[in-house]
Amino acid sequence: MITIKEVAELAKVSQATVSRAINNHPTVKDANRKKVFAAIEQLGYKPNAFAQALASSRSNSIGMLVGSLDGPFYGPLMHHTEDTIRQNNNHLIVTSGQESHTKERDSIEFLRSKRVDGFILHSDKLSDDELIDVVKNTPATIILNRYIPDISDNCIYIDNELGGYLATKHLLDHGHKNIACITGQLSKGDSRERLQGYRLALAEAGITYNPSYVIEGRFDHDGNHDRTRRLLDRAPDITAVFCQNDNIALAVYDVAAEREIIIGKELSVVGFDNDYHSAHIRPRLTTINFPVEEMGKEAAKGVLAMVQETEVKIKQQLHPKLIDRDSVGRV
Numbered sequence: 001m002i003t004i005k006e007v008a009e010l011a012k013v014s015q016a017t018v019s020r021a022i023n024n025h026p027t028v029k030d031a032n033r034k035k036v037f038a039a040i041e042q043l044g045y046k047p048n049a050f051a052q053a054l055a056s057s058r059s060n061s062i063g064m065l066v067g068s069l070d071g072p073f074y075g076p077l078m079h080h081t082e083d084t085i086r087q088n089n090n091h092l093i094v095t096s097g098q099e100s101h102t103k104e105r106d107s108i109e110f111l112r113s114k115r116v117d118g119f120i121l122h123s124d125k126l127s128d129d130e131l132i133d134v135v136k137n138t139p140a141t142i143i144l145n146r147y148i149p150d151i152s153d154n155c156i157y158i159d160n161e162l163g164g165y166l167a168t169k170h171l172l173d174h175g176h177k178n179i180a181c182i183t184g185q186l187s188k189g190d191s192r193e194r195l196q197g198y199r200l201a202l203a204e205a206g207i208t209y210n211p212s213y214v215i216e217g218r219f220d221h222d223g224n225h226d227r228t229r230r231l232l233d234r235a236p237d238i239t240a241v242f243c244q245n246d247n248i249a250l251a252v253y254d255v256a257a258e259r260e261i262i263i264g265k266e267l268s269v270v271g272f273d274n275d276y277h278s279a280h281i282r283p284r285l286t287t288i289n290f291p292v293e294e295m296g297k298e299a300a301k302g303v304l305a306m307v308q309e310t311e312v313k314i315k316q317q318l319h320p321k322l323i324d325r326d327s328v329g330r331v
Contacts, residue, residue: 063111080296164197224251
């Protein structure tokens with residue numbers, strides 16, 4: 001078995017330098033780091049993860065809390081986060097809160113028990129004060145999709161209000177005035193902020209907010225078909241719908257097909273997220289792009305820098321963008 005001593009001899013550096021390079025210590029000179037990893041590749045040396053953890057007092061792992069382990073949002077978020085973590089010789093341990101306050105707290109305690117070096121948390125149920133306490137106990141923590149002023153440096157979030165505004169403004173620009181909105185769960189900050197963007201665009205256009213045009217849905221698939229039917233029954237005069245995610249838009253497409261309503265002509269639809277299926281349904285869905293890949297990568301970069309106590313500039317507020325396709329017509 002290849003040893004650290006053999007790596008040091010081939011690289012012509014000390015064993016301590018090899019150890020520091022493997023553990024990504026910031027004091028290692030770039031030239032020495034390159035020599036160490038060239039020797040590792042040439043010899044096929046595989047560092048012992050347990051020994052690395054003992055030597056560095058780190059587990060070389062990051063814990064991540066998400067709302068769910070499936071779906072078109074969390075899947076890509078986990079993928080891009082893990083990809084960046086692995087590129088930096090760390091591992092990602094993921095658990096889900098399943099929209100439960102108790103399960104979110106239990107998940108964080110589980111991650112603590114695994115002695116992770118830092119957290120990436122996408123929490124729906126924990127209060128701002130609870131997340132502030134988490135950061136106090138584990139400073140290497142990134143909070144996703146949430147802005148908390150007291151720990152603003154730890155937050156990476158999207159401007160959801162701008163996204164709701166852009167979606168509604170696009171419909172207004174196409175002549176629509178009777179514009180409905182199917183929200184996500186209003187217990188979620190995302191939903192409330194997107195609804196505020198919808199209301200802001202209407203107010204800017206001089207259109208009075210009509211609560212009968214708004215109905216609460218869910219970001220997953222549960223119950224959105226029935227909510228769409230209720231909306232269309234009580235507000236038959238609407239010509240457009242802003243759906244607060246693309247899952248909700250899919251339900252609107254299905255109900256429109258049931259009722260022989262032509263999307264893009266008789267009913268215009270804008271979604272949110274730019275999920276992979278949005279470009280493949282017909283008509284192709286106009287939607288708001290959520291930069292989930294960027295969020296995952298920035299979260300990974302940020303938490304690793306905090307763990308290693310190095311300076312790195314991360315983007316904290318990410319910006320949504322309208323993706324104009326075929327599901328919006330003019331009136």
